[in-house]
Amino acid sequence: MYGRDLTSILDLSADELAEVLNVALAIKRDGAGNRLPGRTLALLFEKPSLRTRVSFDVGMARLGGRALYIGAHEVRVGEREPVKDAARVLSRMVDAIAARTFAHTTVEELARWADVPVINALSDVEHPCQALADLLTLRERFGDLRGLRLSYFGEGNNVATSLAYASVLAGIELTCASPEGFELPRDVLERASALAGSGSVRVTHDPVAAAAGANALYTDVWASMGQEHELAARLEPFGPFQLNEALLEAAPAEAIVLHDLPAHRGEEITDAAIESDRSAVFDQAENRVYAQQAVLTLLLEPPSAHLPAAHLPAAR
Secondary structure, X not given: OOXXXXXXXXXXXXXXXXXXXXXXXXXXXXXXXXOOOOOEEEEEEOXXXXXXXXXXXXXXXXXXXXXXXXXXHHHOEOOOEOHHHHHHHHHOOOOEEEEEOOOHHHHHHHHHHOOOOEEEEEOOOOOHHHHHHHHHHHHHHHOOOOOOEEEEXXXXXXXXXXXXXXXXXXXXXXXXXXXXXXXXXXXXXXXXXXXXXXXXXEEXXXXXXXXXXXXEEEEOOOOOOOOHHHHHHHHHHHHHHOEOHHHHHHOOOOOEEEEOOOOOEOOOEOHHHHOOOOEOHHHHHHHHHHHHHHHHHHHHOOHHHOOOHHHOOOOO
Protein backbone atom coordinates (compact mmCIF):
# COMPACT_ATOMS: atom_id res chain seq x y z
CA MET A 1 0.00 0.00 0.00
CA TYR A 2 2.99 2.33 0.36
CA GLY A 3 2.41 5.69 -1.30
CA ARG A 4 -1.06 4.83 -2.60
CA ASP A 5 -4.54 6.14 -1.79
CA LEU A 6 -7.46 4.72 0.19
CA THR A 7 -10.47 6.39 -1.41
CA SER A 8 -12.52 3.18 -1.31
CA ILE A 9 -12.37 -0.33 0.10
CA LEU A 10 -12.04 -1.25 -3.58
CA ASP A 11 -8.47 0.10 -3.41
CA LEU A 12 -7.58 -2.96 -1.29
CA SER A 13 -7.11 -6.58 -2.25
CA ALA A 14 -8.20 -9.35 0.11
CA ASP A 15 -4.57 -9.80 1.22
CA GLU A 16 -4.12 -6.06 1.81
CA LEU A 17 -7.31 -5.90 3.86
CA ALA A 18 -6.04 -8.76 6.00
CA GLU A 19 -2.71 -6.95 6.37
CA VAL A 20 -4.45 -3.79 7.61
CA LEU A 21 -6.29 -5.81 10.26
CA ASN A 22 -3.12 -7.66 11.29
CA VAL A 23 -1.16 -4.43 11.67
CA ALA A 24 -4.05 -2.80 13.56
CA LEU A 25 -4.19 -5.73 16.00
CA ALA A 26 -0.41 -5.59 16.49
CA ILE A 27 -0.52 -1.85 17.16
CA LYS A 28 -3.38 -2.25 19.63
CA ARG A 29 -1.50 -5.03 21.43
CA ASP A 30 2.04 -3.62 21.38
CA GLY A 31 1.59 0.14 20.95
CA ALA A 32 2.12 2.32 17.90
CA GLY A 33 5.74 3.25 18.54
CA ASN A 34 7.41 6.21 16.91
CA ARG A 35 6.72 4.93 13.39
CA LEU A 36 5.93 8.21 11.62
CA PRO A 37 8.16 10.86 13.27
CA GLY A 38 7.87 14.29 11.70
CA ARG A 39 5.01 13.25 9.39
CA THR A 40 1.97 15.51 9.04
CA LEU A 41 -1.57 14.49 8.10
CA ALA A 42 -3.95 17.17 6.80
CA LEU A 43 -7.56 16.63 7.96
CA LEU A 44 -9.59 18.35 5.26
CA PHE A 45 -13.14 18.23 6.62
CA GLU A 46 -16.36 19.53 5.07
CA LYS A 47 -18.45 17.74 7.74
CA PRO A 48 -18.18 17.87 11.53
CA SER A 49 -16.94 14.78 13.34
CA LEU A 50 -16.12 13.35 16.75
CA ARG A 51 -14.69 9.86 16.12
CA THR A 52 -13.06 10.55 12.75
CA ARG A 53 -11.29 13.71 13.81
CA VAL A 54 -10.17 12.51 17.23
CA SER A 55 -9.08 9.06 16.01
CA PHE A 56 -6.91 10.49 13.24
CA ASP A 57 -5.48 13.17 15.54
CA VAL A 58 -4.72 10.77 18.38
CA GLY A 59 -3.57 8.09 15.98
CA MET A 60 -0.99 10.34 14.32
CA ALA A 61 0.24 11.65 17.69
CA ARG A 62 0.83 8.10 18.94
CA LEU A 63 2.73 7.30 15.74
CA GLY A 64 5.04 10.26 16.37
CA GLY A 65 3.47 12.56 13.78
CA ARG A 66 0.83 15.24 13.91
CA ALA A 67 -2.54 16.02 12.37
CA LEU A 68 -3.54 19.45 11.07
CA TYR A 69 -7.29 20.13 11.11
CA ILE A 70 -8.67 22.24 8.26
CA GLY A 71 -12.40 22.87 8.71
CA ALA A 72 -14.97 23.68 6.04
CA HIS A 73 -15.17 27.35 7.02
CA GLU A 74 -11.41 27.81 6.55
CA VAL A 75 -10.88 26.67 2.97
CA ARG A 76 -14.22 25.85 1.28
CA VAL A 77 -12.51 23.58 -1.23
CA GLY A 78 -14.25 23.76 -4.59
CA GLU A 79 -15.66 27.20 -3.79
CA ARG A 80 -12.84 29.42 -2.57
CA GLU A 81 -10.33 27.54 -4.70
CA PRO A 82 -10.43 24.53 -7.02
CA VAL A 83 -9.95 21.08 -5.51
CA LYS A 84 -6.95 20.45 -7.75
CA ASP A 85 -5.20 23.58 -6.45
CA ALA A 86 -5.78 22.61 -2.82
CA ALA A 87 -4.47 19.11 -3.55
CA ARG A 88 -1.25 20.39 -5.08
CA VAL A 89 -0.63 22.96 -2.37
CA LEU A 90 -1.18 20.44 0.43
CA SER A 91 1.06 17.92 -1.34
CA ARG A 92 4.00 20.34 -0.91
CA MET A 93 3.34 20.81 2.80
CA VAL A 94 2.00 17.56 4.29
CA ASP A 95 2.63 13.83 3.94
CA ALA A 96 -0.99 12.67 3.56
CA ILE A 97 -4.54 14.01 3.31
CA ALA A 98 -7.63 12.59 5.04
CA ALA A 99 -10.73 14.11 3.43
CA ARG A 100 -14.22 14.04 4.96
CA THR A 101 -16.51 15.35 2.24
CA PHE A 102 -20.04 15.41 0.95
CA ALA A 103 -19.35 14.51 -2.69
CA HIS A 104 -17.22 11.45 -3.39
CA THR A 105 -15.95 13.20 -6.51
CA THR A 106 -14.09 15.62 -4.21
CA VAL A 107 -12.10 12.73 -2.71
CA GLU A 108 -11.42 11.33 -6.18
CA GLU A 109 -10.23 14.69 -7.50
CA LEU A 110 -7.97 15.20 -4.49
CA ALA A 111 -6.42 11.81 -5.17
CA ARG A 112 -6.04 12.59 -8.86
CA TRP A 113 -4.08 15.79 -8.23
CA ALA A 114 -2.27 15.14 -4.96
CA ASP A 115 1.27 13.75 -4.85
CA VAL A 116 0.68 12.32 -1.36
CA PRO A 117 -1.72 9.56 -0.24
CA VAL A 118 -5.37 10.57 0.09
CA ILE A 119 -7.61 8.74 2.58
CA ASN A 120 -11.39 8.84 2.36
CA ALA A 121 -12.48 9.78 5.88
CA LEU A 122 -16.14 9.67 4.70
CA SER A 123 -17.96 10.67 1.56
CA ASP A 124 -21.52 10.27 0.34
CA VAL A 125 -20.50 7.04 -1.41
CA GLU A 126 -18.20 5.25 1.04
CA HIS A 127 -16.79 5.19 4.58
CA PRO A 128 -13.80 2.82 4.27
CA CYS A 129 -12.17 3.76 7.59
CA GLN A 130 -15.35 2.82 9.44
CA ALA A 131 -15.58 -0.53 7.68
CA LEU A 132 -11.98 -1.35 8.66
CA ALA A 133 -12.75 -0.60 12.32
CA ASP A 134 -15.91 -2.71 12.06
CA LEU A 135 -13.98 -5.72 10.75
CA LEU A 136 -11.30 -5.18 13.39
CA THR A 137 -14.01 -5.37 16.07
CA LEU A 138 -15.45 -8.55 14.57
CA ARG A 139 -11.96 -10.07 14.31
CA GLU A 140 -11.36 -9.37 18.01
CA ARG A 141 -14.70 -10.86 19.04
CA PHE A 142 -14.88 -13.90 16.78
CA GLY A 143 -11.36 -14.57 15.49
CA ASP A 144 -11.82 -15.93 11.98
CA LEU A 145 -13.89 -13.63 9.78
CA ARG A 146 -14.46 -16.27 7.11
CA GLY A 147 -18.04 -17.51 7.23
CA LEU A 148 -19.06 -14.94 9.85
CA ARG A 149 -22.65 -13.76 9.44
CA LEU A 150 -23.13 -9.99 9.67
CA SER A 151 -26.56 -8.39 9.31
CA TYR A 152 -26.98 -4.69 8.61
CA PHE A 153 -30.32 -2.92 9.15
CA GLY A 154 -31.21 0.34 7.42
CA GLU A 155 -30.44 2.26 4.28
CA GLY A 156 -27.92 0.94 1.76
CA ASN A 157 -25.78 4.04 2.32
CA ASN A 158 -22.05 4.81 2.34
CA VAL A 159 -21.43 2.71 5.46
CA ALA A 160 -23.30 -0.26 4.00
CA THR A 161 -21.41 0.09 0.72
CA SER A 162 -18.00 -0.09 2.37
CA LEU A 163 -19.21 -2.99 4.53
CA ALA A 164 -20.36 -4.84 1.40
CA TYR A 165 -16.97 -4.59 -0.30
CA ALA A 166 -15.03 -5.36 2.88
CA SER A 167 -17.25 -8.33 3.71
CA VAL A 168 -16.70 -10.01 0.35
CA LEU A 169 -12.93 -9.50 0.60
CA ALA A 170 -12.82 -10.84 4.17
CA GLY A 171 -15.08 -13.84 3.63
CA ILE A 172 -18.04 -12.49 5.63
CA GLU A 173 -21.65 -13.31 4.73
CA LEU A 174 -23.36 -9.90 4.81
CA THR A 175 -27.13 -9.48 4.78
CA CYS A 176 -28.48 -5.96 4.26
CA ALA A 177 -32.05 -5.61 5.49
CA SER A 178 -33.60 -2.42 4.11
CA PRO A 179 -37.03 -0.96 3.41
CA GLU A 180 -38.12 -1.19 -0.20
CA GLY A 181 -36.53 1.61 -2.20
CA PHE A 182 -33.62 2.04 0.22
CA GLU A 183 -31.54 -1.04 -0.67
CA LEU A 184 -27.88 -1.13 -1.63
CA PRO A 185 -27.57 0.21 -5.20
CA ARG A 186 -27.41 -2.42 -7.93
CA ASP A 187 -23.98 -1.24 -9.10
CA VAL A 188 -22.60 -1.74 -5.57
CA LEU A 189 -23.95 -5.29 -5.48
CA GLU A 190 -22.42 -5.99 -8.88
CA ARG A 191 -19.02 -4.63 -7.87
CA ALA A 192 -19.12 -6.56 -4.62
CA SER A 193 -19.97 -9.84 -6.36
CA ALA A 194 -17.09 -9.32 -8.82
CA LEU A 195 -14.45 -8.98 -6.07
CA ALA A 196 -11.88 -11.71 -5.56
CA GLY A 197 -13.06 -12.72 -2.10
CA SER A 198 -14.95 -15.58 -0.50
CA GLY A 199 -17.65 -13.49 1.17
CA SER A 200 -21.10 -12.60 -0.09
CA VAL A 201 -23.76 -9.88 0.06
CA ARG A 202 -27.50 -10.34 -0.11
CA VAL A 203 -30.41 -7.94 0.27
CA THR A 204 -33.69 -8.60 2.09
CA HIS A 205 -36.75 -6.68 3.22
CA ASP A 206 -37.29 -8.97 6.21
CA PRO A 207 -35.39 -7.74 9.30
CA VAL A 208 -36.36 -10.72 11.48
CA ALA A 209 -35.07 -13.20 8.90
CA ALA A 210 -31.86 -11.18 8.65
CA ALA A 211 -31.35 -11.37 12.42
CA ALA A 212 -31.81 -15.14 12.55
CA GLY A 213 -28.41 -16.82 12.57
CA ALA A 214 -26.45 -13.57 12.59
CA ASN A 215 -23.23 -13.21 14.61
CA ALA A 216 -23.53 -9.41 14.63
CA LEU A 217 -26.38 -6.93 14.15
CA TYR A 218 -25.35 -3.54 12.76
CA THR A 219 -27.34 -0.38 12.19
CA ASP A 220 -26.83 3.25 11.20
CA VAL A 221 -28.89 6.43 11.34
CA TRP A 222 -32.02 6.56 9.20
CA ALA A 223 -31.10 9.92 7.69
CA SER A 224 -27.42 10.69 7.15
CA MET A 225 -25.80 14.09 7.51
CA GLY A 226 -27.36 16.38 4.93
CA GLN A 227 -30.53 14.24 4.71
CA GLU A 228 -32.08 15.29 8.01
CA HIS A 229 -35.02 16.87 6.17
CA GLU A 230 -36.02 13.38 4.96
CA LEU A 231 -36.26 11.84 8.44
CA ALA A 232 -39.97 12.44 9.05
CA ALA A 233 -40.89 10.64 5.82
CA ARG A 234 -38.58 7.73 6.69
CA LEU A 235 -39.87 6.97 10.19
CA GLU A 236 -42.71 4.70 9.06
CA PRO A 237 -40.87 2.55 6.44
CA PHE A 238 -37.76 2.24 8.61
CA GLY A 239 -39.65 1.47 11.86
CA PRO A 240 -39.59 -2.35 11.47
CA PHE A 241 -35.81 -2.21 10.96
CA GLN A 242 -35.07 -0.68 14.36
CA LEU A 243 -32.36 -2.60 16.23
CA ASN A 244 -34.31 -3.35 19.38
CA GLU A 245 -34.94 -6.10 21.92
CA ALA A 246 -37.28 -7.98 19.59
CA LEU A 247 -34.63 -8.12 16.88
CA LEU A 248 -32.02 -9.27 19.40
CA GLU A 249 -34.41 -12.02 20.51
CA ALA A 250 -34.53 -13.25 16.91
CA ALA A 251 -30.73 -13.51 16.80
CA PRO A 252 -28.48 -16.09 18.47
CA ALA A 253 -27.55 -15.36 22.09
CA GLU A 254 -23.90 -14.67 21.17
CA ALA A 255 -24.78 -12.04 18.54
CA ILE A 256 -23.29 -8.61 19.22
CA VAL A 257 -24.63 -5.12 18.54
CA LEU A 258 -22.76 -2.66 16.31
CA HIS A 259 -23.37 0.99 15.41
CA ASP A 260 -20.95 3.44 13.79
CA LEU A 261 -22.25 6.36 15.91
CA PRO A 262 -23.56 8.95 16.51
CA ALA A 263 -26.70 7.02 17.45
CA HIS A 264 -30.18 8.49 17.44
CA ARG A 265 -31.48 6.45 20.35
CA GLY A 266 -35.14 5.67 19.97
CA GLU A 267 -34.93 5.78 16.17
CA GLU A 268 -32.63 3.24 14.47
CA ILE A 269 -31.59 1.67 17.80
CA THR A 270 -33.06 1.51 21.29
CA ASP A 271 -31.28 2.63 24.41
CA ALA A 272 -31.58 -0.90 25.80
CA ALA A 273 -29.85 -2.43 22.76
CA ILE A 274 -26.92 -0.03 22.73
CA GLU A 275 -26.43 -0.36 26.50
CA SER A 276 -26.86 -4.13 26.63
CA ASP A 277 -24.02 -6.49 27.52
CA ARG A 278 -24.13 -7.61 23.88
CA SER A 279 -23.10 -4.18 22.65
CA ALA A 280 -19.64 -3.73 21.10
CA VAL A 281 -20.43 -0.19 19.95
CA PHE A 282 -17.78 1.56 22.03
CA ASP A 283 -15.11 -1.04 21.22
CA GLN A 284 -16.00 -0.34 17.60
CA ALA A 285 -15.51 3.41 18.13
CA GLU A 286 -12.15 2.91 19.87
CA ASN A 287 -10.97 0.67 17.05
CA ARG A 288 -11.15 3.59 14.64
CA VAL A 289 -7.82 4.69 16.15
CA TYR A 290 -6.03 1.38 15.52
CA ALA A 291 -7.50 0.75 12.07
CA GLN A 292 -6.47 4.21 10.92
CA GLN A 293 -3.02 3.89 12.46
CA ALA A 294 -2.58 0.71 10.44
CA VAL A 295 -3.67 2.47 7.24
CA LEU A 296 -1.35 5.42 7.92
CA THR A 297 1.56 3.08 8.67
CA LEU A 298 1.04 1.05 5.52
CA LEU A 299 0.60 4.14 3.33
CA LEU A 300 3.45 6.25 4.73
CA GLU A 301 6.07 3.87 6.09
CA PRO A 302 8.48 2.31 3.56
CA PRO A 303 7.70 -1.40 3.10
CA SER A 304 11.09 -2.41 4.54
CA ALA A 305 10.08 -0.84 7.87
CA HIS A 306 6.69 -2.52 8.20
CA LEU A 307 5.96 -4.68 11.19
CA PRO A 308 7.70 -8.04 10.68
CA ALA A 309 5.34 -10.89 9.89
CA ALA A 310 6.58 -12.78 12.95
CA HIS A 311 5.23 -10.01 15.16
CA LEU A 312 1.77 -10.05 13.65
CA PRO A 313 -1.13 -12.07 15.01
CA ALA A 314 -1.71 -15.05 12.75
CA ALA A 315 -4.68 -14.72 10.39
CA ARG A 316 -7.25 -17.16 11.67
